[in-house]
Amino acid sequence: MAGSYATGKKKFSIYILLTYLVLILFILVTITPIIWGLITSLKGTGEINRFPPTIFPEKLDLSNFYKVIFLSNFTTYFKNSCLVTFLCILASTIIAGHAAYAISRFNIKFKEQMMFGILMTSMVPAVALLIPLYIMGVKAGIYNTGFMLVLVYTSWRTPMLTWILKGFFDSVPIAIEEAAMIDGCTRLRTFYTIVIPMSQPGIVSSALLTAVYVWNDFLVSFTFVTKEELRTVSVGLYSYITQYGVQWGELLSAVMITIIPIIILFVLLQRKFVDGMAAGAVKG
Missing domain, CATH: 1.20.5 (Single alpha-helices involved in coiled-coils or other helix-helix interfaces)
Structure with missing residues (x-):
C-alpha cells in the first residue's frame, strides 16, 4: 500500500x-x-548593422526612441490606434451585450439557428469582404475616414462577442433577476445593476480580445485608410521599411512602444481575464 x-x-x-x-x-x-x-x-545604427552582431549594446543609445517619438508621425499613429480601439471596444461591447442578453433571456423563435448564423458570420474570411466593403464605403462617402475603421471593426467583432457574452449571461441565475423585478426593477435596470456586475469577467475578457484584435490588425486599416494623419500603428510601422532598407533601430523602438498598451491592459485586468477564460472553459 x-x-x-x-x-x-x-x-x-x-x-x-x-x-x-x-x-x-x-x-x-x-x-x-x-x-x-x-x-x-537600445543600440546605435552602427552597432545594429555590425556583423557578427553583439548580444548586449556596448553603449545605451536612446536616439532611436527619440526619433520615433519626436521626429516622426508615430505619435499620430499611436493616438489613432488608441481612439479606434477604444471606440470599437465600447461600441461592440454595448451592442453585443444587449443582443446577448436578449437572446439569453427572451423566448425567441429559431434561437439556435440565429446563434449559429451569428457564429458563421464571424468565420467569413476578411479578404472575401474587402472589395464589397470598399465599394460600399466609397459610395457612402465614409472611405478614408476613422468612422469607416470603427464601423468595420465593430461589425466584425460584435458577432463573436455576442456568442461569448451569451454564455456568461446564461450562467447568471434567473431567480436573482426575478427577485429584483419583484422589488420594482425594470428589465433594463436589472440588466445593468445585476447581470453586468455578475458577468464582469466575461465582459473584460471580451473587451481584451477585441482590443488585441483591433490594435494588431493591419489588413483593414491598410485597405480603408490612406491618409497619413489617419493611419494606425500597425500600418505606420511599415513606414520604417523603405526602398533603401529597413531602419531596424527605429522600427524596433516603435514596436516596443506599440506593445506597451496591450501589456498594461493585461497586467491591470489579468485577474478578470483569467476568471473569464476559466469560466468559459467550464461552460464549454
Whole structure:
C-alpha cells in the first residue's frame, strides 16, 4: 500500500516537473523575440548593422526612441490606434451585450439557428469582404475616414462577442433577476445593476480580445485608410521599411512602444481575464 502511494507520488512529481519545463520553454520561446527587439532598439545604427552582431549594446543609445517619438508621425499613429480601439471596444461591447442578453433571456423563435448564423458570420474570411466593403464605403462617402475603421471593426467583432457574452449571461441565475423585478426593477435596470456586475469577467475578457484584435490588425486599416494623419500603428510601422532598407533601430523602438498598451491592459485586468477564460472553459 505504501509502495503504491510512493509510486503514485513519484509519477505526480514527474508530471509537475514536466509541466513546469514545458511552460518555461514556452515562455522563453515567446519572450526571446521581445527581449532581442528591446536590446536592439537600445543600440546605435552602427552597432545594429555590425556583423557578427553583439548580444548586449556596448553603449545605451536612446536616439532611436527619440526619433520615433519626436521626429516622426508615430505619435499620430499611436493616438489613432488608441481612439479606434477604444471606440470599437465600447461600441461592440454595448451592442453585443444587449443582443446577448436578449437572446439569453427572451423566448425567441429559431434561437439556435440565429446563434449559429451569428457564429458563421464571424468565420467569413476578411479578404472575401474587402472589395464589397470598399465599394460600399466609397459610395457612402465614409472611405478614408476613422468612422469607416470603427464601423468595420465593430461589425466584425460584435458577432463573436455576442456568442461569448451569451454564455456568461446564461450562467447568471434567473431567480436573482426575478427577485429584483419583484422589488420594482425594470428589465433594463436589472440588466445593468445585476447581470453586468455578475458577468464582469466575461465582459473584460471580451473587451481584451477585441482590443488585441483591433490594435494588431493591419489588413483593414491598410485597405480603408490612406491618409497619413489617419493611419494606425500597425500600418505606420511599415513606414520604417523603405526602398533603401529597413531602419531596424527605429522600427524596433516603435514596436516596443506599440506593445506597451496591450501589456498594461493585461497586467491591470489579468485577474478578470483569467476568471473569464476559466469560466468559459467550464461552460464549454
